[in-house]
Amino acid sequence: MEHKDFLSNFNQITSREFPLASGASTNIDNDLFASWWxxxxxxxxxxxxxxxxxxxxxxxxxxxxxxxxxxxxxxxxxxxxxxxxxxxxxxxxxxxxxxxxxxxxxxxxxxxxxxxxxxxxxxxxxxxxxxxxxxxxxxxxxSDKIELLTGKWSGYYFYYDTHIGRNQMFFELTAYKNPDGNGNIFTGYGNDKSGDFTISGTVFENGVASIKKIQGKNSWNYNGHKKKSQMWGTWGKVESGGIFLAWKE
Structure with missing residues (x-):
């Protein structure tokens, strides 16, 4: 996937799910640019x-x-x-x-x-x-040559209501064939600036990714897409959420 294609998909997702947060787009776009390349x-x-x-x-x-x-x-x-x-x-x-x-x-x-x-x-x-x-x-x-979910990933998540910038996260996944035949399920663990977390979810055949991140007593839903060795999308809500992207190492 090219950078311009990623940004096109990103803009479609954010304009649909975060229409009130466009004011933060300039700083986030610059961080996305650096993170992508x-x-x-x-x-x-x-x-x-x-x-x-x-x-x-x-x-x-x-x-x-x-x-x-x-x-x-x-x-x-x-x-x-x-x-x-x-x-x-x-x-x-x-x-x-x-x-x-x-x-x-x-x-x-x-x-x-x-x-x-x-x-x-x-x-x-x-x-x-x-x-x-x-x-x-x-x-x-x-990393363009890597297709599988299983392994080590790194990425960033961003808040829409602040200008904090990119927050790095690392996680490791183990993937399995989905029993119902539609894509793959995965579990794993990782850490970010807030501490350790567990992660689980599904990547469906059409590339849609549904992810749950649990950190202590808190949990967040991540929804987006996976293509080749990249995942990206949104997490949380406008009041306490933003967007994320990650690549397999």
Whole structure:
């Protein structure tokens, strides 16, 4: 699922279920943007001899600014060594993406990556100041390949009545085939800033997700959708609820 498709679904849900909460949309949209893109990615790159190498890179997108550009940071390790991401930017309007790898070993020359986003991946060319077209690269989100419910998840929930921002949560699920044949049921446990919780629910064949979260004497209903390795939707009511989204790790 693309970011624009997620936002379209998100806007349809929130306008229908939270029509009085539109005032908080700007801050929430920026947090959603950062939450959606920040993840572990696999990076493939080639040099002029067409030698293919790949490694995992963690990218952190730091929110969207008025001109549709956000800053990108991160870190990773490849055949050259350990590095951090500097001068990273992504423009959601033009889909242009660029950053610089700065290596822990100062003897390794910095590498500049320039490209764009399309078809669920970033791609373009990379090189150094002295050799700007050394090879090509492709960066793809690792979690896009994961389809099953069972396993570790992380995500965020948001309040509509405040500007607190995103609240992180972690949970682990064990899924089973629904006895009535319609989708899968699951149980699990997790934690957030309020403490530990248990979680249970159903993901139906049409992708609709119905979830119950119990934390101490309190419980909340989460209703939304699941597609591939993402879940998103709403929780609670306008007076004491908001929206949520989560990805499988």
């Amino acid at each position: 920040s993840d572990q990615y696999t990076i493939f790159y080639t040099d002029k001899l067409n030698q293919l190498d790949h490694a995992t890179i963690k990218l952190e997108f730091l929110g969207k600014y008025p001109n549709s550009t956000c800053l990108v940071t991160g870190s990773g390790n490849d055949g050259f060594g350990n590095y951090i991401i500097e001068d990273g930017k992504y423009d959601e309007s033009t889909k242009i993406f660029n950053f610089t790898k700065s290596f822990k070993d100062s003897n390794i020359m910095k590498q500049k990556y320039e490209g764009q986003y399309s078809h669920s991946m970033f791609f373009g060319k990379w090189g150094t100041t002295s050799d700007p077209d050394r090879g090509k690269f492709i960066i793809k989100r690792v």
